[in-house]
Each structure stands twice: as structure tokens, then as C-alpha cells.
Amino acid sequence: MVIQLQEALSQVKVLKGLLPICAHCKAIRDCRGDWRQLESYISEHSEAKFSHGLCPICLKEHYPEYCKE
16 A cells, blocks of 8 residues: 555656746746746646647637537
């Protein structure tokens, strides 16, 4: 049990502190003041991987031709 907990803890990487984010496009301002895509910033500062899709609200707003009413 202890070994499993140590293994799990070794895989945890935490982002902390203030993270400036654009309220509109969700870009993140890094420590140099550059604005970067959220996915790029998080991938660089953690071990997270991203896959992309569309939520139902965005699908309806941006691609209404693919929505079933």
C-alpha cells in the first residue's frame, strides 16, 4: 500500500500561483509577459496531455449545420 501511494505521489505535478488568463480567448500570460495558448502552457509546465473536441454549446454556435435539433 505504501509503495502504491509513493508511486502515485511521484506522478503528481502541481501548477500553483497566480495564472493570468484572458477572459475571452483563454490565452495565458507567461513569466516573460508573452501570451500563449492554454494547452501549450499547461503541457510545458505539467505532464498533462490534451485531446480536443467540441462541447455541445460550441458545436451549436460555430457549426450549427452538424447539430441535430
